[in-house]
Amino acid sequence: MDLASLAQLLGLAVLVVVILSISVIALRRSVLIRSGAVDVSWRSNLRSDGGGWILGQGRYRGTELLLYRAFSPLPGAAKRLRRESLKLGSRRAAVGTEPDLLPLNAVIVRCTDGGGDIELALAEEALTGLRSWLESIPPATRSVRLFHRGVRKH
Numbered sequence: 553m554d555l556a557s558l559a560q561l562l563g564l565a566v567l568v569v570v571i572l573s574i575s576v577i578a579l580r581r582s583v584l585i586r587s588g589a590v591d592v593s594w595r596s597n598l599r600s601d602g603g604g605w606i607l608g609q610g611r612y613r614g615t616e617l618l619l620y621r622a623f624s625p626l627p628g629a630a631k632r633l634r635r636e637s638l639k640l641g642s643r644r645a646a647v648g649t650e651p652d653l654l655p656l657n658a659v660i661v662r663c664t665d666g667g668g669d670i671e672l673a674l675a676e677e678a679l680t681g682l683r684s685w686l687e688s689i690p691p692a693t694r695s696v697r698l699f700h701r702g703v704r705k706h
Contacts, residue, residue, distance in 0.1 A: 576625040581609065590681065593654050593673040594619055594631065598662075605653050605673065606630070612685055635686060637666040646673075 592610040607622040608630065615636065618629035641662040646654060650673075654660075658673040674682070 573625060577623060581622065585609065589620070590674060590678040591655055592619065592678065593658065594670055596631075596668060596670050598669055598671060603649070605650070607653075610674070610678075617682070617685070633663075633665050633670070637664075638686060639664045640683065640686065 589609040589611040591608075593605045593607050595604040595606060597604040606619075608620045609622065611618050611620070611629075615634060617633040617635070617638070619631040619633065621630045624630065641664065643659060643661050646658070646660060650660070654673045655675065657675065659676050659679050660671055660673045661679060663670050663672060672682075
């Protein structure tokens with residue numbers, strides 16, 4: 553096998569890998585959207601220049617909001633936000649290069665998840681859905697769990 557044939561074979565292999573990767577990513581996004589996911593971007597590193605955003609989709613599952621990266625072929629969630637510890641904070645306008653990076657008309661809201669800060673960028677309708685999901689937790693959940701463990705809440 554000469555060098556030209558080897559180069560063609562290698563080029564073909566790279567092309568097949570790229571096409572398969574794009575197909576897997578598109579199929580994954582399609583499955584997520586059909587299962588009720590919403591487009592959402594997030595960042596944990598709150599840099600002042602507006603960078604560090606991760607584009608993806610979010611899907612509610614029980615007491616968790618699962619965040620999936622848009623350009624990852626991996627099936628698992630990249631980040632999990634628990635309803636019990638997620639608190640919505642203030643909204644802010646996009647700054648710097650954010651309008652170019654985020655979806656059109658995205659609302660940016662600063663949140664806390666446990667002890668860490670995170671920002672979410674999502675459509676106004678998706679933010680309304682997030683608020684409804686957060687408010688749907690039964691108020692007695694924590695006291696019921698403590699009671700079942702044998703600890704009485706006073």
